[in-house]
Amino acid sequence: MTRDYLTKILIVAANPKNTEKLRLDEEVREIQTGLERSKSRHQFQIISRTAVRPDDLRRALLDYEPQIVHFSGHGVGTQGLVLLDDASEAKLVSAVALARLFKLFAKQVKCVLLNACYSQVQAEAICQYIDYVIGMDREIGDRAAIKFAVGFYDAIAAGRSIEDAYEFGCSAIALEGLSEALAPVLKKKGESSHDGLHYRADFLAELNQNSQDSLEKNVEEVYRKINKPIDEMIPVTRKFPHKNIINHPANSPENYFSLKLSKPLSLEQPEGQVPLDSLFYIDRPPIEQDCYETIRKPGALIRIKAPRQMGKSSLMSRILHQVKQEGYQTVELNFQSADADLLSNLDLFLQWFCVSISEELNLPDRLDNYWKGPLGSKNKCTKYFQKYLLTEIAEPLVLGLDEVDQIFQHPEIATDFFGLLRAWHERGKNEALWKNLRLAIAHSKEVYIPLNINQSPFNVGLPISLPELTPAQVTDLVQRHQLNWSDSQIQDLMTMVGGHPYLVRVALYQIAKGRMTLGEFLQIAPTEAGPYYDHLRRHLLNLEKDPDLVAATKQVMGCDRAIEINAAEAFKLRSMGLVKFQGNAVMPLGELYRQYFSDRLQGGFGSIPPENIPEKTCPLDPVSGTNQISAIAENMPPTAPFSVGSLVESSTLAAIVFTDVVNSTAHMVANQQQMLELLKRDFELIREICQRYGGRVLKSTGDGWLIYFDSAVKAVACSQQIQKTLSKNAASLPPDLVLEHRIGVHLGDVFFSGDDVFGAGVNLAARLQSQANPGGICISDTVYEVIKNHLSIHVTYIGPQQLKGIPEPVRLYQINP
Numbered sequence: 001m002t003r004d005y006l007t008k009i010l011i012v013a014a015n016p017k018n019t020e021k022l023r024l025d026e027e028v029r030e031i032q033t034g035l036e037r038s039k040s041r042h043q044f045q046i047i048s049r050t051a052v053r054p055d056d057l058r059r060a061l062l063d064y065e066p067q068i069v070h071f072s073g074h075g076v077g078t079q080g081l082v083l084l085d086d087a088s089e090a091k092l093v094s095a096v097a098l099a100r101l102f103k104l105f106a107k108q109v110k111c112v113l114l115n116a117c118y119s120q121v122q123a124e125a126i127c128q129y130i131d132y133v134i135g136m137d138r139e140i141g142d143r144a145a146i147k148f149a150v151g152f153y154d155a156i157a158a159g160r161s162i163e164d165a166y167e168f169g170c171s172a173i174a175l176e177g178l179s180e181a182l183a184p185v186l187k188k189k190g191e192s193s194h195d196g197l198h199y200r201a202d203f204l205a206e207l208n209q210n211s212q213d214s215l216e217k218n219v220e221e222v223y224r225k226i227n228k229p230i231d232e233m234i235p236v237t238r239k240f241p242h243k244n245i246i247n248h249p250a251n252s253p254e255n256y257f258s259l260k261l262s263k264p265l266s267l268e269q270p271e272g273q274v275p276l277d278s279l280f281y282i283d284r285p286p287i288e289q290d291c292y293e294t295i296r297k298p299g300a301l302i303r304i305k306a307p308r309q310m311g312k313s314s315l316m317s318r319i320l321h322q323v324k325q326e327g328y329q330t331v332e333l334n335f336q337s338a339d340a341d342l343l344s345n346l347d348l349f350l351q352w353f354c355v356s357i358s359e360e361l362n363l364p365d366r367l368d369n370y371w372k373g374p375l376g377s378k379n380k381c382t383k384y385f386q387k388y389l390l391t392e393i394a395e396p397l398v399l400g401l402d403e404v405d406q407i408f409q410h411p412e413i414a415t416d417f418f419g420l421l422r423a424w425h426e427r428g429k430n431e432a433l434w435k436n437l438r439l440a441i442a443h444s445k446e447v448y449i450p451l452n453i454n455q456s457p458f459n460v461g462l463p464i465s466l467p468e469l470t471p472a473q474v475t476d477l478v479q480r481h482q483l484n485w486s487d488s489q490i491q492d493l494m495t496m497v498g499g500h501p502y503l504v505r506v507a508l509y510q511i512a513k514g515r516m517t518l519g520e521f522l523q524i525a526p527t528e529a530g531p532y533y534d535h536l537r538r539h540l541l542n543l544e545k546d547p548d549l550v551a552a553t554k555q556v557m558g559c560d561r562a563i564e565i566n567a568a569e570a571f572k573l574r575s576m577g578l579v580k581f582q583g584n585a586v587m588p589l590g591e592l593y594r595q596y597f598s599d600r601l602q603g604g605f606g607s608i609p610p611e612n613i614p615e616k617t618c619p620l621d622p623v624s625g626t627n628q629i630s631a632i633a634e635n636m637p638p639t640a641p642f643s644v645g646s647l648v649e650s651s652t653l654a655a656i657v658f659t660d661v662v663n664s665t666a667h668m669v670a671n672q673q674q675m676l677e678l679l680k681r682d683f684e685l686i687r688e689i690c691q692r693y694g695g696r697v698l699k700s701t702g703d704g705w706l707i708y709f710d711s712a713v714k715a716v717a718c719s720q721q722i723q724k725t726l727s728k729n730a731a732s733l734p735p736d737l738v739l740e741h742r743i744g745v746h747l748g749d750v751f752f753s754g755d756d757v758f759g760a761g762v763n764l765a766a767r768l769q770s771q772a773n774p775g776g777i778c779i780s781d782t783v784y785e786v787i788k789n790h791l792s793i794h795v796t797y798i799g800p801q802q803l804k805g806i807p808e809p810v811r812l813y814q815i816n817p
Contacts, residue, residue, distance in 0.1 A: 008045045009035075009153075010066035012052045014073040014083045015277035016090040023142045024050065024072050024277070027115070029797060030150050031070070038157030051276065051325060053084045054093055061105055068111045068156075069102075070149070075116030075136070082116075087283075088318075095125035103129040111162050113152065115145045120185050127187035132162045134169075136183045144180035147172040162186075265482050267512055269808055270505035274314040276321055279480055280505060281314060282473050287464055291319050291440075294462045295398060296326075298435030299428020301421075301461030304442040307577025309502035309535070310466045312442040316400045319440050328438075329393050331360040332400040335407060343410045349417065350381040354389075357399070359789065363392055378420050385424070390433050398438040405443045419455035445575050468499030468580070468589070477504060481512040489518055496525055498590035500577065506531050513807075526595035534749065536596050539576060543601075546572075550601060553578070557597045562587040654750045655715035655783070656765035657695070657707040659686065659722075662740040662774045664703035678739050679703065685729075686722055686741075693718035704741075704769070706762070712747045712786040716793070719743045719777045720815065727775060727817070743777045744768025747786060764810065767803040771812055781811035 011031065013024040028048050035044050047064050049056060061069070074082035080092035099122075102109060111132040114122055123135025140148075151172025155165035166186045174181040268274075274281040294300050302319070304312050320330040333356055342349045355365050370384045390397065407414045421441070427434040441457060453459060469477070474494055478485050497503035510516055510531050516524070524530040528537070543549050552569035562585035564570075570586050573579045578593050579586040588594040661667070661682075667675045683705065687697055690707055693714045698706045709715035723743065730738040746768055748761025764780065772778035779787075784795065794816040800809035 006045055007043060007068065007156075008047060008064055008066040009068045009070060010060055010064055011046060011048045011070045011072065012057055012060060013048070013050045013071075014052045014081075015050075016074075016082060016084050016088060023146065026797070026799070027072050027142075027146045027149055030146055031153050033797070034150055034154045035157050038154075040157060040159065044157065051084055051088065051321065053086065053325075054091065054097075056325060057083065058101060061101070061109075065105075065108050067109065068113070069109055070113045070115065071119075072115045072145070072149075075114065075119040075122070077118035078121050081114065081119060081122055095122045098122050099125035099128060102126045106130060113149075115140075115149055120187075123185065123187045127189055129189070131189045132166075133187045134166060135185055135187065137185045138180070138183050140180045140183045141178070143176070144173045144178045144183065147176050147178065148184055265512070267481070267509055270502060270509050272313075273317055274311070276317060280477065281318075282469060282477055282501065284311075284467060284469070284473070287466070288315070288318065290462065291315065291464065292322050295319055295323055295438050295440065297438075298396075299425060300438040301425045301457060302440040302464060303458060303461055304440065304464045304466065306444065306466035307575060308444050309500070310468075310577060311501050312444070312466065313402055315464070315466065316402055316440055316442050320398060320400050323396070323398050323438075327395055329361060329395050329397045330400065331357050331397070332402065333357065333360070334402045335405075336403045338406065343406065344412060346413045346416050347377040349413050350377045350420075353417075354381060354384045357389065361389070361393065361397075363389070378416055381420065382424070385437070386433060390436055393436075396436045396438060398440065400440045400442075402442045404441055405445050408443075408445060415455075418457055419452070421457045422455050422460065425457060425460060469501055469504060470499060474499060474504055477508060481508045483508065483512060485518075492518065492522060494590070496522055496591045498580070498592075500589060503532065503535075503590075503592065526592050526599075532592065536592075539578060539593075540597070540600055542576065543597075549573070553597055554601050556586055557588055557594045557601070559587075652750065653747065654761065655709040655712040655745065655747050656750065656762055657709065657715050657719060658701070658704060658744045658765045658769040659707070660701070660704035660742045660744075660769045662742060664739075667739070674737075678737065682726065682739055682741065685725060689722050689725065690718055693721070706766075708750070712745070712783050713790045715745050715747075716777070716779065716783065716787050716791060716815070719745055720791075720793075723775055723777060723817070740774040742769045742772035742774060744770070744772055744779075745777065745783050746780045747782045764803070764806055767806060767810075768812065771798075771801060771803075773814060776817075777815040779813050779815060781813070784813045 009031075011028055013028070015024055028046075032046055035041055035046065038044070047060070047066065049060050052060075060066075071081065074090075076082065076092065078095070080094045081098065082090050083093050085091040102112065106129040109130055112123075112126055112130050112134070114133070114135045117136055117139045119135035120137040121135070123133040127133040134152075148169040150169075152165045152169035154172075155168035156162075160168065163186065166184065170181050170184055173183075266279075268278060268280055270280075291302055294302055304315060306312050316332065320332055324330045333353075337356075338349065338352060342352050351367055351371060355367060358365050366388055367384070370388060371380050373380075375383070407417060421439060424434060424437055425439065428437055429435075439457070439461070471490065471494060475490055478490055478493075493504065493507060497507060507521055507525070511518060511521060521531075525532060526536075543553055548566075549569055549572060552565045552573065555565060556563060556573065556579055562582040564585045570579070570581075573586065574581065578589060578597075580589050661679070664675070667678075683700075686705065690697055693709070694711070695707045695709045695714065695718055698708060700706075707715075707718075709718065723741070726739075726741060744765050744767070746761055746765035748759070748764060750759040750761045768778045768780060778798075779795075787793070795813040796816060798812050798814055801812050802809050
């Protein structure tokens with residue numbers, strides 16, 4: 001099967017937030033990897049669209065004119081395939097609708113692959129007009145679906161026919177030892193086994209009847225097919241359908257139910273941003289809709305303020321995702337990725353700002369063209385946007401600026417930078433070009449820096465202050481974790497943690513995992529043995545830097561009612577998320593904080609003497625290499641006693657590297673003296689390379705080393721140089737004088753004490769090196785996401801791996817030589 005033309009493959013995916021989470025990104029990545037390794041890769045173009053709504057599907061077919069269309073997501077038999085509606089929830093699209101759509105592209109589309117459960121119904125309909133359509137006649141798991149896709153596209157890339165590619169896909173499932181090898185069904189044009197009755201318009205009308213009997217019958221039919229009891233369906237708006245809800249005229253089968261496929265609930269570790277396709281993101285109306293409507297307006301500015309871990313970044317990513325689906329250009333910039341030296345020099349900072357945005361837009365860096373002459377830095381930056389970035393792209397540009405709190409700490413650049421953003425916003429009210437620039441700004445702290453009222457972006461635009469979850473929203477989240485709780489149990493949880501989204505999710509995750517009961521959680525939560533240890537200790541550390549704040553906290557936590565305190569301390573405590581306002585008075589957000597801080601602050605400053613507290617303890621920048629782990633070590637007195645308190649005092653984010661020698665025991669048994677000499681030789685080389693990249697060797701593990709870096713990029717670059725140099729040296733040595741080393745790299749929270757580090761981040765890095773190939777490097781998904789746009793690397797995705805001592809599977813990558 002030879003081709004002289006470009007074959008376009010359109011991959012459309014849909015995983016509504018109220019449905020089971022699928023590994024769609026992995027499926028797309030595996031397809032791309034397979035085609036890229038093909039000798040005929042230049043003959044293929046992959047277009048990928050996620051979070052697809054019906055309009056998105058139609059527009060993509062019109063815009064890209066693909067020859068192959070690949071759908072990845074959920075299917076529920078006769079009820080249809082599951083796409084998204086405008087609220088990112090499930091919308092069922094019938095076989096009739098899909099057949100009518102593909103009829104319009106019959107001359108263009110040659111093959112449709114529906115990689116979704118029970119999609120044979122839709123395949124039967126579409127194959128009336130399309131030459132080849134593949135659907136599934138039963139449930140198919142993520143693993144089998146991905147294997148089929150990889151086998152199918154490997155064959156396509158090799159020039160095989162659609163029929164052959166189908167067989168290769170089925171074979172890939174079988175070779176993996178999976179039971180779904182017979183699930184895929186190939187339909188050819190004109191071979192439909194149906195007489196057309198199911199695809200007439202009157203059938204669609206029947207599906208859309210709103211009577212209770214018709215709806216319940218259709219729902220029961222779907223669940224009989226997937227062997228799930230009726231009470232396990234998840235409605236879009238409620239956990240269980242009640243008759244008064246079902247009878248509402250708006251609730252047809254297509255728009256009422258999102259059906260949970262017959263797979264166990266997939267829980268997510270509650271950390272960082274909530275993924276776009278997560279079942280566990282809770283909308284807080286009307287916030288999301290207000291943001292979506294506002295960001296579409298010319299020159300829009302949204303400012304999102306909330307304490308840490310309240311969902312600012314998750315909301316930001318949804319705003320950007322929403323407009324990206326509508327054709328806008330988007331850039332998300334986290335200011336934690338700016339090097340420290342940039343934050344003390346306005347000219348360097350603005351250059352970094354411009355180049356970072358250019359890179360995210362896949363535009364070349366043209367600073368040399370615009371950063372010259374006597375104009376000041378702000379004028380040069382404005383010129384770069386006006387004459388280059390905004391001119392180069394025709395679509396509106398939305399900038400998501402996250403963690404701008406980092407800028408507050410540097411008044412030497414804060415006043416000018418924020419004044420610049422305000423000036424651009426003002427120009428967007430009247431100038432056509434600047435109307436295309438939209439801003440979304442997120443921060444945690446109150447803005448205490450002195451800004452002229454006419455030069456601040458923090459008193460204009462749409463203000464969003466993220467509230468805690470309401471009892472109804474917590475109830476919804478409880479149900480999404482498949483916990484059957486009473487109202488009193490939900491109230492007990494809220495009494496302990498308030499409606500703080502992160503605290504609620506941590507509790508539900510632990511309980512849904514079966515690690516503790518609600519009663520056990522309530523007992524252990526406000527202690528350092530509980531699941532909030534890091535969260536509480538971070539707050540304690542921040543409080544202990546400010547004696548006035550400690551005094552105010554004692555006052556609030558020690559009172560059983562809302563009280564008025566100094567306004568400055570009240571707003572600081574609210575910015576930390578520790579209290580909530582009742583009028584002008586404040587009270588603890590929940591019993592978690594009242595009990596913990598009442599106990600920990602009784603003795604004044606807890607376990608760390610005030611004179612030992614460093615002036616600054618800023619989070620480590622995972623990319624740049626700025627940060628505080630060295631400063632912490634310098635600020636800790638040499639005689640400081642070893643204690644849990646002193647460990648947590650220096651908690652930070654770090655890139656940890658573990659090295660290990662392959663078959664070290666066998667080498668040592670064979671010739672101990674020679675092995676020690678070889679280790680010394682290699683260790684000296686590794687130490688010298690680490691010093692060049694700013695790494696610090698903390699300790700030996702016998703046949704390996706534990707090394708930390710203040711930058712993930714430096715850690716990986718150093719690891720690559722180590723393996724490259726060792727390999728080069730080995731080429732000129734006899735085999736018995738060569739040692740092979742494995743390297744693992746992870747980025748995570750660690751506790752620094754003297755010349756040692758501890759914590760989950762260290763444990764995970766130690767496990768990673770055992771997953772590396774001899775002479776290779778294994779990195780976690782966390783590291784890959786940080787470095788992928790900063791280093792030229794070739795990686796192989798090896799999927800989620802269960803590591804010893806780590807409760808959840810970890811997504812891993814091997815770095816290829």
